[in-house]
Amino acid sequence: MPVAATRMPGQRWYTPYLFALPALVLFGVFFAWPAVTAIQLSVLHYDVVSPPTFAGMDNFTRMLGDERFWKSLLNSVLFLIGMFPLLVVLPLLLAVLVNQKVPGIRTFRMLYYLPVVTSMVAVGVAWEYVFHQQGVLNWMLTAFGLLDQPIQYLLDPFWALPALVLVEGWKSMGFYMMIYLAGLQTIPTSLYEAAKVDGAGAWVRLRRITVPLMAPYIAVAFTMEMLDSMQAFTSIYVMTRGGPQDATLTLGYYIWSAAFEHYEMGYASAMGLVLWVLMIGMAVLNHRVNKGQAVVA
């Protein structure tokens, strides 16, 4: 249809642009301009106090030799791997569980969703009580004989990262569950009934019906899980500050710390660009692998 065909009286050529104008201004000022600035900053030395100087590729070569950068990258990847079962696999099982039509199921869904609506700060504080040396977790594990000695999870270089993964995963699980629930409700129940008649057990129905039909939703959850994990920050800020011994120093936290604790804006921006490229790369890769089955933008 030609452009003019739907232009009615009262609509001038600039009308659509006027409607979009506030959004476009905000896009320009708070997204496009900063994005360009981020790229500029990455080739500068800038400590906020003195004027910026040109750094060439310094910030990027520095990264190659910076052990903390590699450590933070490794931690981010470990974070991402650790979150996979918590946000891609378990929520699917939860969704199957809360998709049953039993009285009161809405209340359970709401309770599972509760951590999603509370702030990460509050969640971090709450879990510090759970992880306490004399806290509930240590008590349960020792009572069941799984531990001899209580562990100080957040002060232990081995346990701190898994502990944070658990907290972040726990907080978002309900959100992913709802994504899957939306998908499950598109599957006709007749499929399951037919399978039952054929004598298929619960596990077979899950593997042969649920998982294949849920593939697009699993792809979406996976993409979101990757983007979420790479951006984890607040839990680390509240609970460990990247410690102990950099055990929970993720790329996102290192960037923040370089910029706002050490005022190395150029270096932090260069690392930010690496994070950016990684995230886009992962999203594109995932899209390719799933052949664009994703249903959510």
Place this chain on the structure above:
Amino acid sequence: MILRRAGTYILLTAIALAFVGPFLILLSAGLKPSHQAVFSFPPDVIPRPPVLDWVIEAWTSIPFPQYMWNSVIYVAITVPAYLIVSALCAYPLAQMRFRGRNLIFFAILSTMFLPSEVMLIPRFMVVSQLSMADTFAGVILPGILSAFGIFLLRQTFAGVPREIVDAARTDGCHELRIFWHVMLPAARPTLAILAIFGFISVWNSFLWPLVVLKDSAKYPIALGVAYLAGITGTDVRSLAAGTILSIVPVVVVFMLMQRHVLEGMRGAVKG
């Protein structure tokens, strides 16, 4: 059958306990009198007797009411602005044809792939250059544009039958009137969902205010709680009480609106 049903409920309840438990532990710690240990083997969770001392202490040891009020202001300005800007932008994207329509749509969608840590530094510099560092405007303005909001409203507006819009146009209706009298009423459920999600996200916002604000008098509540947690010597009971207090408004809104939130999420995924 009954056994199976019972098993289902036991499982559902156990999982619910895992999701609510940490909050209950906070609640218990925040209500315990000072002579009762917060941590012990086995856990001693029932406060004997429950006291409000720590709630009062949290409320007064930091400017708690001020932080709550700040968050109310942040929500009261950001959420309506976000709804209006999103709706205004979504309307032509859904119902008009013009040059650059796809370009605008994809530019806005692309903002979803800008990681927050990457944008933090340059956005802080932009805000500083606009002399908005350490101001309410600096906290609010960058949070108004939301790809999610525009995306969802565009879907909703696109569902309004073309004939209704065209009929209104032939009658000589101004576009702004169509927007106001046809589009917005049709999108009421979507707007409600976006308002609730907006409320939750602004109430919980942490990273951006942390970067932009120097003056603690402008802190939103989440930053206030982190500040309370960072003060050495804060009693664990007082911190627990303050943390619980900080999430009460958002939990209450969620409980009241949970039907909309959960239904809305499903709508968003399907959309």
